[in-house]
Amino acid sequence: MARSQYWDVDVPFFINIAVQPSDIDRLDHVNNAVYLKYMERAAWAHTEVLGLSWDSYRALDAACVVRRHELDYLIAAMLGDQLQVATWIEKNDGRLALWRAFQMRRVSDGHTVLRGRTQYVTVRLSSGRPCRMPAEFASAYVPHDRSQ
Secondary structure (H helix, E strand, C coil): CCCCCCCCCCCCEEEEEECCHHHECCCCCECHHHHHHHHHHHHHHHHHHCCCCHHHHHHHCEEEEEEEEEEEECCCCCCCCEEEEEEEEEEECCCCEEEEEEEEEECCCCCEEEEEEEEEEEEECCCCCECCCCHHHHHHCCCCCCCC
16 A cells, blocks of 8 residues: 555544634744644554553553653644644564654645654652553554555
8 A cells, every 4th residue: 555645654543623722822823732742642642542541550550751842833823723743663673662753734725734653751659750651551552554
């Protein structure tokens, strides 16, 4: 299957977001910190589709927490824009860390608004300390095959 002309990978998971007035800053565009909220919403929705929920995290006494964000803001999103926020697993070492990629597109013209990556590390919920990734995380958070 050929790669979509708009997505960086074939058939990524995505959610739809309508830019709200509360998302807009003094420069009349989406505030840079709001994009992180969009990314978090997409990441949790994707995690749930992969079969993990907050209840799963609690039962395993483990969670993925952000260690690093890398964001490239390409064009501004404005009030009223409809965005598609895509995410996929880019890398997973199966031990401690994984990288999740993001791409945000404006629906009206398909232009990419943002590309980003987030590194997550696994921690014990009970202590907040790093721990080995549960087998359930390693099997759910499988890197996306970019060649599909």
